[in-house]
Structures are given as C-alpha cells and as structure tokens.
Amino acid sequence: MDSWEATVEARIRAAQEQGEFDNLPGAGKPIPGRGEPYDESWWIKSFLEREKLPTDLLLPTPLQLRRRVEQVPDEVRDLPTEESVRAFVADLNAAIISWLRMPTGPRVTVRPVNADDVVRRWRAERRPAATPAPEPAPPAPPRGRPRRAWRLPWRRRAA
Numbered sequence: 001m002d003s004w005e006a007t008v009e010a011r012i013r014a015a016q017e018q019g020e021f022d023n024l025p026g027a028g029k030p031i032p033g034r035g036e037p038y039d040e041s042w043w044i045k046s047f048l049e050r051e052k053l054p055t056d057l058l059l060p061t062p063l064q065l066r067r068r069v070e071q072v073p074d075e076v077r078d079l080p081t082e083e084s085v086r087a088f089v090a091d092l093n094a095a096i097i098s099w100l101r102m103p104t105g106p107r108v109t110v111r112p113v114n115a116d117d118v119v120r121r122w123r124a125e126r127r128p129a130a131t132p133a134p135e136p137a138p139p140a141p142p143r144g145r146p147r148r149a150w151r152l153p154w155r156r157r158a159a
Contacts, residue, residue, distance in 0.1 A: 060105030065096055069113055076122050085122050089115040 015021060033042065048055060056064060068075075072092065076085045093112040100110070 060108075061099055062103070062105050062108035062110050065092075065099060065110045066108060068092055069096075069110065072113060072118055073121060073125075076118060077125060079122070082119055082122070085119055086115050089113050089118050 039045070044058070047053075048057070056067060059067070069092070072089070076088055079085050079088060093115075096110055096112050
C-alpha cells in the first residue's frame with residue numbers, strides 16, 4: 001500500500017513541476033458555498049442548475065402529472081391545429097393512465113383530461129376578439145295617451 005501511495009504522490013509532484021495544474025478554471029477564486037450551512041442535496045441542485053433542468057423533475061410522478069394537467073391551457077395555446085391539441089391531450093392521458101395502472105409515490109388524485117373541453121377552450125382563445133355589437137337605439141316614446149300598465153286588484157271597473 002505504501003508503494004502505491006508513493007507512486008501517486010510522485011506523479012502528482014511531476015505534474016505540478018510540468019505546470020499541468022496551472023490555469024485551471026476557478027484558480028484563485030473562493031470555493032463556492034463555503035461558509036454556508038451544509039445542504040444534503042447540494043449535488044442535485046448543482047446538477048439541475050448546471051444542466052439547466054427544471055426543478056419539477058424532482059417531484060414524484062403524480063405531482064408531475066398534476067402540474068402538467070394544470071399547465072394544459074398554456075401548453076396547447078400555440079398549437080396550430082385541433083389534431084395537434086388532441087394528440088397532446090392523448091399523450092398526457094396515456095401517461096396518466098399508465099401511472100394509474102401502477103401508482104407510485106404519494107396518493108394524489110390525478111384524472112385524465114377531457115380532450116373535448118380542452119379543444120373547446122383552445123377554440124375560444126383562438127377566436128379574434130369580437131367587436132362589440134352596436135348598442136340598440138332607445139325605444140321610441142309611445143304615441144297618444146299612455147296606458148296604465150297596472151291596476152289595483154281591489155278596484156273594479158264600472159261597466
């Protein structure tokens with residue numbers, strides 16, 4: 001074991017003498033996170049930040065599915081055709097049904113999305129804003145003597 005350590009130390013010393021450790025990224029800069037409290041999931045957070053991945057990936061499957069269901073109107077808003085909207089909903093429903101067959105994670109209610117409702121909302125949002133209808137003209141004043149529209153119930157008319 002000592003000969004192995006001696007070999008490693010000799011190689012490190014030789015690399016230092018050749019300058020292989022010069023100009024490394026971060027040289028002369030403070031160690032990131034030093035002085036902050038220890039976080040057990042620091043490596044997960046740094047991986048997500050470095051790879052520019054959304055933090056939703058850390059959620060359990062049912063919560064990811066619920067979040068996707070909530071975001072359906074925003075996701076389908078820019079889709080060009082009704083078929084593409086239905087295909088998007090079909091893919092989401094397939095993922096939901098797959099999870100419902102073999103549920104994992106916390107017990108969270110997740111139901112398939114109604115494609116017809118999504119298409120109806122998608123169509124309503126795509127319609128151009130309707131111009132307001134012109135206001136109808138006020139009714140013309142009545143001609144002649146105005147009629148009494150009501151009559152007291154205890155008074156009888158003379159015949």
